[in-house]
Amino acid sequence: MPNKYSLMGTVAGLALLSGLTSAQAEEITIATVNNGDMIIMQELSPIWEKETGNTINWVVLEENVLRQRVTTDIATGGGQYDVMTIGSYEAPIWGRQDWLTPLNDLPGFDYDDLIPTVAANLSADDTLYAVPFYAESSFTLYRKDLFEKAGLTMPDQPTWEQIREFAAKLTDKPNEVYGLCLRGKPGWGENLFVFGTMVNTFGGRWFDEDWNATIDTPEWKAALDYYLDVMTKYGPPGATSNGFNENQTLFQTGKCAMWIDATSAAGRVFDPTQSDVADKVAFTASPVATVPKGNSAFWAWALAVPASSQKQDVAKEFISWATSADYVALVGKEKGWVAVPPGTRLSTYKNPDYIAAAPFAATTLDAIQSADPNDATAQPVPYAGIQYVSIPEFQGIGTTVGQNISAALSGSMTAEQALQSSQRSAEREIRRAGYGN
Amino acid sequence: MARAVTPQRKALNTAIAAIVGALIFFPIFWTVLTSFKTEAQAIADPPVWFAFDWTLENYTAVNQRSDYLLHFWNSVVISVGSTLLGLVIAVPAAWAMAFVPGRRTKDILMWMLSTKMLPSVGVLVPIYLLFRQLGLLDTRTGLVIVLTLINLPIIIWMLYTYFREIPGEILEAARMDGANLREEVVHVLLPMAVPGMASTVLLNIILAWNEAFWTLNLTAAKAAPLTAFIASYSSPEGLFYAKLSAASTMAIAPILIMGWFSQKQLVRGLTFGAVK
Numbered sequence: 001m002p003n004k005y006s007l008m009g010t011v012a013g014l015a016l017l018s019g020l021t022s023a024q025a026e027e028i029t030i031a032t033v034n035n036g037d038m039i040i041m042q043e044l045s046p047i048w049e050k051e052t053g054n055t056i057n058w059v060v061l062e063e064n065v066l067r068q069r070v071t072t073d074i075a076t077g078g079g080q081y082d083v084m085t086i087g088s089y090e091a092p093i094w095g096r097q098d099w100l101t102p103l104n105d106l107p108g109f110d111y112d113d114l115i116p117t118v119a120a121n122l123s124a125d126d127t128l129y130a131v132p133f134y135a136e137s138s139f140t141l142y143r144k145d146l147f148e149k150a151g152l153t154m155p156d157q158p159t160w161e162q163i164r165e166f167a168a169k170l171t172d173k174p175n176e177v178y179g180l181c182l183r184g185k186p187g188w189g190e191n192l193f194v195f196g197t198m199v200n201t202f203g204g205r206w207f208d209e210d211w212n213a214t215i216d217t218p219e220w221k222a223a224l225d226y227y228l229d230v231m232t233k234y235g236p237p238g239a240t241s242n243g244f245n246e247n248q249t250l251f252q253t254g255k256c257a258m259w260i261d262a263t264s265a266a267g268r269v270f271d272p273t274q275s276d277v278a279d280k281v282a283f284t285a286s287p288v289a290t291v292p293k294g295n296s297a298f299w300a301w302a303l304a305v306p307a308s309s310q311k312q313d314v315a316k317e318f319i320s321w322a323t324s325a326d327y328v329a330l331v332g333k334e335k336g337w338v339a340v341p342p343g344t345r346l347s348t349y350k351n352p353d354y355i356a357a358a359p360f361a362a363t364t365l366d367a368i369q370s371a372d373p374n375d376a377t378a379q380p381v382p383y384a385g386i387q388y389v390s391i392p393e394f395q396g397i398g399t400t401v402g403q404n405i406s407a408a409l410s411g412s413m414t415a416e417q418a419l420q421s422s423q424r425s426a427e428r429e430i431r432r433a434g435y436g437n
Numbered sequence: 438m439a440r441a442v443t444p445q446r447k448a449l450n451t452a453i454a455a456i457v458g459a460l461i462f463f464p465i466f467w468t469v470l471t472s473f474k475t476e477a478q479a480i481a482d483p484p485v486w487f488a489f490d491w492t493l494e495n496y497t498a499v500n501q502r503s504d505y506l507l508h509f510w511n512s513v514v515i516s517v518g519s520t521l522l523g524l525v526i527a528v529p530a531a532w533a534m535a536f537v538p539g540r541r542t543k544d545i546l547m548w549m550l551s552t553k554m555l556p557s558v559g560v561l562v563p564i565y566l567l568f569r570q571l572g573l574l575d576t577r578t579g580l581v582i583v584l585t586l587i588n589l590p591i592i593i594w595m596l597y598t599y600f601r602e603i604p605g606e607i608l609e610a611a612r613m614d615g616a617n618l619r620e621e622v623v624h625v626l627l628p629m630a631v632p633g634m635a636s637t638v639l640l641n642i643i644l645a646w647n648e649a650f651w652t653l654n655l656t657a658a659k660a661a662p663l664t665a666f667i668a669s670y671s672s673p674e675g676l677f678y679a680k681l682s683a684a685s686t687m688a689i690a691p692i693l694i695m696g697w698f699s700q701k702q703l704v705r706g707l708t709f710g711a712v713k
Contacts (some may be wrong), residue, residue: 029658031607033674042502057658060502065653072654076565080574249480260523355586 079308096128117269130302135343137367167234179234181256185243186406188398196387200294211436213426294376471682496684501616512662519584530594599633
């Protein structure tokens with residue numbers, strides 16, 4: 001084992017040296033998730049390394065592992081990472097805790113080109129804490145061939161009631177075609193991703209202005225009754241184990257007539273090497289019920305610099321590069337325009353190459369631009385967020401509520417029991433955390 | 438007296454054993470098979486068995502994206518290192534407990550085992566802070582220490598059980614012949630405990646190789662073993678099963694091969710003292 005003090009001495013010496021020669025090449029560590037867009041970033045990063053002389057250590061982890069890993073590090077000031085890939089849920093919360101370095105002042109960075117709702121979702125108190133790498137919303141994917149065959153027309157802005165009627169007509173269980181696929185797997189990032197938007201558009205909210213939980217209300221009941229009804233009658237069997245991937249598989253193999261989920265699915269279901277239905281897919285906005293807002297979910301993966309990083313300047317330099325319009329163009333050139341990271345820059349959606357390659361571009365942009373975390377509910381709320389509530393306690397509350405919704409879908413709880421149990425759990429958590437006092 | 442084993446009964450037992458064996462082995466078999474499929478074939482419904490275009494593309498992709506040898510070497514250092522360090526502490530401890538037990542020996546043994554009952558995540562933050570202070574985060578040294586501590590109760594328990602089977606009179610005889618304590622342990626006790634030692638070593642290497650909580654949470658880029666290598670190929674978005682299977686196959690292959698070669702030792706050691 002190396003002598004700790006001599007090691008520290010060496011490190012201190014090196015730090016002093018690097019301070020004297022500011023152009024010294026640095027080694028930074030970047031933690032990221034194993035999603036397609038990030039893998040491309042990793043593949044293209046040698047270009048940045050060559051330009052700057054710096055080197056990157058990549059730590060790629062599955063989303064849940066990454067979340068646990070970087071949360072431990074940032075909460076204890078571990079300083080293991082110089083750049084972290086975090087979500088729009090974490091960015092404002094961690095920013096307020098002073099765990100992240102503000103990123104309002106990246107030199108030469110075109111902030112005006114960022115889609116305003118995306119930047120808003122990653123900011124706290126007007127300070128941007130993470131720069132969006134890609135963003136997604138939710139929309140309705142459907143099979144135009146099945147609609148034509150049944151003589152149906154999908155409106156530009158469907159209602160959930162219309163979706164129910166379509167699903168009833170399109171379900172063909174003997175041939176394993178299900179009218180509607182929605183996530184059923186429990187979790188705040190799983191079934192609540194879509195169910196959370198349903199609550200908004202059915203008129204519900206998580207908390208009133210005094211932080212009283214409002215889950216046992218008629219609006220939540222209406223949303224849940226609807227969800228249970230369509231999923232039981234027109235959904236695929238075993239839906240409680242279906243998350244994004246499972247539904248994508250069902251849709252791509254022709255087993256779903258409609259699928260309401262993340263816009264990032266578009267690139268894959270339109271890819272003929274992955275999808276049996278690539279030439280039969282169409283898309284439209286996410287459905288609404290009684291309230292015409294909060295119906296599109298929002299999620300962004302963004303790059304942030306932890307306050308504990310010792311190499312913040314190099315980290316910021318990397319983030320500027322990886323989130324720039326030039327990077328988008330680089331991906332377009334190297335990997336094809338359909339593969340560029342979506343949902344972050346207005347310039348991407350003005351680019352004729354991208355519009356030609358991605359027929360879903362306009363729908364995605366509309367959905368993302370309408371995803372305002374500060375105006376997603378009919379009644380006033382004390383929190384920001386669309387399908388989640390932007391407070392640290394929501395991970396626990398959302399997990400429990402997701403489990404209850406899933407239990408109602410599997411039939412082990414009634415809708416009333418699921419909502420009452422969720423209400424009690426939310427009340428308890430929020431009281432314990434001291435909100436509204 | 439044991440019941441007479443009829444041929445029918447023997448055939449039935451063999452059949453049940455074969456079925457159980459096949460059930461246990463099936464996930465590994467399926468992982469290996471999936472690693473040779475394309476991503477689309479990997480999720481095909483109904484599943485494809487053998488009639489697909491066998492491809493090595495997943496292995497190529499995994500090797501391009503990750504440094505397998507680095508992770509492999511980290512796994513070897515961590516699992517072997519923690520086992521050896523564990524033995525250095527456990528042999529004297531087990532010797533003392535087996536041959537010179539005190540009034541509280543049983544209690545100490547139980548107390549050691551009770552540390553295994555605490556959920557690891559409960560001590561993650563304190564250990565993380567300690568590691569940060571000591572500069573042990575993302576180092577192999579740190580992981581060797583943590584895995585040693587985690588597996589130490591098992592090593593001591595196993596060695597204690599094996600040592601207890603060895604008659605104390607033999608050690609006494611060695612002492613009568615003038616052997617000092619070190620000679621007694623090294624030349625008399627350990628040679629007699631070889632089957633037990635071997636299975637302890639093997640079991641601990643396997644446990645350390647598969648340990649996926651601490652090895653993921655205390656490492657970043659430099660000391661990350663094969664568990665982190667696998668974790669980098671799972672994803673909640675997109676198709677990844679074939680590549681994940683390829684990564685898993687590469688991660689479990691070394692330990693699987695080691696297990697095959699040493700299964701005789703392993704079984705003998707684990708059933709040592711079972712028939713009495």
